[in-house]
Amino acid sequence: MLPLTLHRLDLASDADPADCLIRIEPGDGLLTATDLAATRGDGIFETIVVVDGVPQAMAAHLDRFERSAAMLDLPAPRRELWLAAVLASAEALREHTARGAVKFVMSRGDEAHPAAPSGWALGFAPHSRSAAGAPEVDVVLLDRGYRHDVAQTSPWLLQGAKTLSYAVNMAALREARRRGAQDVIFTSIDGFVLEGPNSTVVARIDGVYVTPPTDLGLLPGTTQSDVFAALEGWGELVTTRRIEVGELRRADALWLCSSTRGAAPVRSLDGRPLTVDIEMSDRINDALDARKA
Amino acid sequence: MLPLTLHRLDLASDADPADCLIRIEPGDGLLTATDLAATRGDGIFETIVVVDGVPQAMAAHLDRFERSAAMLDLPAPRRELWLAAVLASAEALREHTARGAVKFVMSRGDEAHPAAPSGWALGFAPHSRSAAGAPEVDVVLLDRGYRHDVAQTSPWLLQGAKTLSYAVNMAALREARRRGAQDVIFTSIDGFVLEGPNSTVVARIDGVYVTPPTDLGLLPGTTQSDVFAALEGWGELVTTRRIEVGELRRADALWLCSSTRGAAPVRSLDGRPLTVDIEMSDRINDALDARKA
Numbered sequence: 001m002l003p004l005t006l007h008r009l010d011l012a013s014d015a016d017p018a019d020c021l022i023r024i025e026p027g028d029g030l031l032t033a034t035d036l037a038a039t040r041g042d043g044i045f046e047t048i049v050v051v052d053g054v055p056q057a058m059a060a061h062l063d064r065f066e067r068s069a070a071m072l073d074l075p076a077p078r079r080e081l082w083l084a085a086v087l088a089s090a091e092a093l094r095e096h097t098a099r100g101a102v103k104f105v106m107s108r109g110d111e112a113h114p115a116a117p118s119g120w121a122l123g124f125a126p127h128s129r130s131a132a133g134a135p136e137v138d139v140v141l142l143d144r145g146y147r148h149d150v151a152q153t154s155p156w157l158l159q160g161a162k163t164l165s166y167a168v169n170m171a172a173l174r175e176a177r178r179r180g181a182q183d184v185i186f187t188s189i190d191g192f193v194l195e196g197p198n199s200t201v202v203a204r205i206d207g208v209y210v211t212p213p214t215d216l217g218l219l220p221g222t223t224q225s226d227v228f229a230a231l232e233g234w235g236e237l238v239t240t241r242r243i244e245v246g247e248l249r250r251a252d253a254l255w256l257c258s259s260t261r262g263a264a265p266v267r268s269l270d271g272r273p274l275t276v277d278i279e280m281s282d283r284i285n286d287a288l289d290a291r292k293a
Numbered sequence: 294m295l296p297l298t299l300h301r302l303d304l305a306s307d308a309d310p311a312d313c314l315i316r317i318e319p320g321d322g323l324l325t326a327t328d329l330a331a332t333r334g335d336g337i338f339e340t341i342v343v344v345d346g347v348p349q350a351m352a353a354h355l356d357r358f359e360r361s362a363a364m365l366d367l368p369a370p371r372r373e374l375w376l377a378a379v380l381a382s383a384e385a386l387r388e389h390t391a392r393g394a395v396k397f398v399m400s401r402g403d404e405a406h407p408a409a410p411s412g413w414a415l416g417f418a419p420h421s422r423s424a425a426g427a428p429e430v431d432v433v434l435l436d437r438g439y440r441h442d443v444a445q446t447s448p449w450l451l452q453g454a455k456t457l458s459y460a461v462n463m464a465a466l467r468e469a470r471r472r473g474a475q476d477v478i479f480t481s482i483d484g485f486v487l488e489g490p491n492s493t494v495v496a497r498i499d500g501v502y503v504t505p506p507t508d509l510g511l512l513p514g515t516t517q518s519d520v521f522a523a524l525e526g527w528g529e530l531v532t533t534r535r536i537e538v539g540e541l542r543r544a545d546a547l548w549l550c551s552s553t554r555g556a557a558p559v560r561s562l563d564g565r566p567l568t569v570d571i572e573m574s575d576r577i578n579d580a581l582d583a584r585k586a
Contacts, residue, residue, distance in 0.1 A: 029322025033415045040459040041334025122326045143447045146438045154436045156464040165458030166333040171449040
């Protein structure tokens with residue numbers, strides 16, 4: 001990834017949002033060695049794709065950011081400020097690229113002080129999607145180690161929050177590469193399909209588009225939500241329900257949905273080829289790019 | 294915590310260790326917004342206590358750091374360099390405090406570049422232990438969500454590695470405070486005692502000092518190891534074996550062992566009072582402070 005713009009947010013101020021944004025150089029030192037983002041992975045984030053200056057699925061990302069903040073006992077984000085930061089980043093990105101992304105982060109703050117949360121927004125050029133459409137991916141199933149109901153029984157495990165503690169997600173992606181694949185779908189120890197390390201699963205099973213429910217401790221998929229809206233508009237059947245691992249293996253087609261990649265078609269699962277519906281993949285990704293918010 | 298000294302390590306060089314340490318101001322911006330420590334909690338760390346200039350349990354901490362690096366597919370740490378960094382920090386800390394600590398960190402690096410690992414060592418004054426001995430703690434048991442054998446079945450979950458992705462550990466400590474306690478002992482979903490968010494469990498059960506084995510996906514306890522060595526020297530019985538949750542509830546005495554706090558006696562478990570063996574706690578902590586390496 002290529003960082004292009006960076007804004008620091010003044011979270012302590014209640015001034016006009018425009019006065020709470022400080023533009024700095026993306027290569028500058030931003031965080032001390034005692035920032036809890038770096039020492040404990042203790043913060044939350046969202047990544048929004050910007051197409052021709054328009055941040056995509058903005059409301060859904062802000063909703064999820066608020067949800068993550070609540071799950072981590074962080075202060076409720078001042079929504080207008082984060083919105084302003086994304087818009088300022090999107091505007092600044094226009095000078096650089098037609099297709100960028102904005103990652104915005106709230107850290108619990110610097111543990112050298114009575115920690116007050118800090119925030120920043122980074123504009124960058126993602127390298128994971130080309131004009132030629134979403135890349136096809138080989139996927140392996142990996143055990144996430146948890147039961148399907150862990151978010152209900154043990155909320156301190158933060159399943160369903162988008163935190164900076166992604167070491168396990170990164171390790172899972174390295175394990176996928178060791179197995180000759182590029183991506184992962186996590187499964188629960190009791191046999192349910194969960195999500196990817198940075199994506200939402202959409203499977204077409206017996207002609208119906210299916211995604212697992214968030215009460216399995218999953219992130220609400222901002223891209224998956226827009227994919228379902230598009231599919232419904234075209235008269236396709238969509239549903240949100242638990243998917244057993246065996247069902248996934250006999251899916252007609254399978255996608256991993258994420259902001260930066262759109263709907264990436266899965267071409268193999270644990271080494272077994274899957275049919276790629278190129279026509280539908282292109283149609284979905286064109287619809288995602290045509291979003292106006 | 295109060296940061297007092299900071300050294301940046303040049304991990305790319307193979308020059309003399311002393312020439313690979315750059316002392317900087319601890320309050321300076323050290324990390325960019327694209328450092329994987331801050332964006333993904335993707336790195337490893339150790340914290341070593343320094344008493345009168347002597348880093349405690351140095352070899353055990355470096356061993357564990359190497360183990361964590363291997364589990365995260367990070368390059369093997371150049372041991373002499375990290376040793377030099379801790380010694381330089383310890384020397385610099387002498388100006389400030391008789392009892393300090395050094396936290397040393399390896400990040401996977403800056404994702405803005407083909408990421409090359411970066412490292413730093415922070416000297417600070419911990420506030421969690423006083424001259425009056427380790428503070429007594431109230432502890433709650435919290436489900437870690439995993440089976441006891443998860444480190445064997447699913448190594449990508451990184452259980453047993455000391456990573457920067459500690460958001461769950463921090464959330465567990467907040468849950469403890471909500472329940473009126475200050476600390477946590479995690480349990481496996483199949484009923485075994487694991488570890489604290491930043492400590493190792495030592496229980497005295499029927500007169501024998503017991504700690505759980507690391508093959509449950511636990512960090513090898515550097516402090517616990519020295520506690521056991523001291524106990525054995527005094528003729529006490531020590532053993533490493535699985536502990537069932539029911540056994541823990543009938544322990545004669547219980548401690549959480551960590552570098553910064555030493556052996557902290559547990560005075561209640563899930564709200565039920567536990568006997569605190571003040572005499573033995575003091576004896577153990579005096580032995581820890583008297584370590585020469």
